[in-house]
Amino acid sequence: MTREEFDEFFKNNEGNFIIGIHNYCDRWCERCKFTAKCSVFQIDEERARKRAEKGIPDNDFAEIVSENFQIVMDMMEDIMEDTEFEEEAIDLEAIQTEEEVLENYAKNHPISKNSEIYLKKVRLWFDQNERLLKRYKETFENTYNLGINDTQIIRDYENTYEAVEVINWFHAQIHVKLIRALRHGDVDLSYEDPIQNDANGSAKVALIGIEKSMDAWGILHKHFPEIEDHIIDILVLLETIRKDILKEFPNVNQFLRPGFDV
Numbered sequence: 622m623t624r625e626e627f628d629e630f631f632k633n634n635e636g637n638f639i640i641g642i643h644n645y646c647d648r649w650c651e652r653c654k655f656t657a658k659c660s661v662f663q664i665d666e667e668r669a670r671k672r673a674e675k676g677i678p679d680n681d682f683a684e685i686v687s688e689n690f691q692i693v694m695d696m697m698e699d700i701m702e703d704t705e706f707e708e709e710a711i712d713l714e715a716i717q718t719e720e721e722v723l724e725n726y727a728k729n730h731p732i733s734k735n736s737e738i739y740l741k742k743v744r745l746w747f748d749q750n751e752r753l754l755k756r757y758k759e760t761f762e763n764t765y766n767l768g769i770n771d772t773q774i775i776r777d778y779e780n781t782y783e784a785v786e787v788i789n790w791f792h793a794q795i796h797v798k799l800i801r802a803l804r805h806g807d808v809d810l811s812y813e814d815p816i817q818n819d820a821n822g823s824a825k826v827a828l829i830g831i832e833k834s835m836d837a838w839g840i841l842h843k844h845f846p847e848i849e850d851h852i853i854d855i856l857v858l859l860e861t862i863r864k865d866i867l868k869e870f871p872n873v874n875q876f877l878r879p880g881f882d883v
């Protein structure tokens with residue numbers, strides 16, 4: 622897709638999208654009811670369509686990266702042309718130092734330390750319980766193939782499968798979003814809203830991911846009593862992170878995600 626096509630796409634779709642919806646979603650596009658209102662989703666579809674027209678395979682990453690790069694460079698050029706810089710020199714060193722301080726603060730904060738532990742625990746849990754999940758799936762399939770299609774058994778299986786998907790989807794995202802929220806630093810009220818700011822928005826996405834994951838672990842806990850201790854240990858960790866988010870970002874639940882909450 623060229624820069625001209627990119628601009629034309631947005632011009633033709635003016636007013637069709639919810640501004641900023643993609644900034645505070647969970648990126649689970651397959652399940653999102655706002656795909657038609659999301660510019661990120663729609664531009665990706667449009668670009669895939671353009672590539673198909675030109676016969677460029679969808680896995681031609683070199684072409685995709687070069688296309689992205691060219692569009693960004695063109696945009697930067699436009700911005701530079703339109704912007705009048707003040708004579709005053711920008712202190713890049715001070716900006717870099719400030720960024721590093723925030724990065725370190727975020728990485729070493731107890732909330733992100735715990736979300737990283739959670740991420741690792743989930744990966745370990747999947748490694749250690751791969752056989753258990755496989756056995757559960759086989760048992761269900763055998764029962765089903767025998768003609769025992771009891772509604773409760775089917776529902777339990779679907780719920781378990783869904784719980785695994787949810788845990789898998791959110792386990793890394795929670796950590797990434799919390800790092801983003803924490804590295805925001807103090808909210809500057811001279812230009813930021815005390816509630817509708819990126820720190821609260823990112824923390825809210827993480828919080829929702831935690832709450833959904835806790836429900837999902839609760840389902841697994843019911844189905845796999847043989848690994849109860851391991852699951853309880855994970856649930857306790859998630860609850861600790863949840864409570865710490867509410868303390869660190871007391872306005873988090875008041876943040877309204879574009880599209881999802883308003």
Ligand code: SF4
Nearest residue numbers: 646649650653659662
């Ligand atoms: S808003 Fe929906 S469609 Fe857009 S990026 Fe987020 S999940 Fe995907």
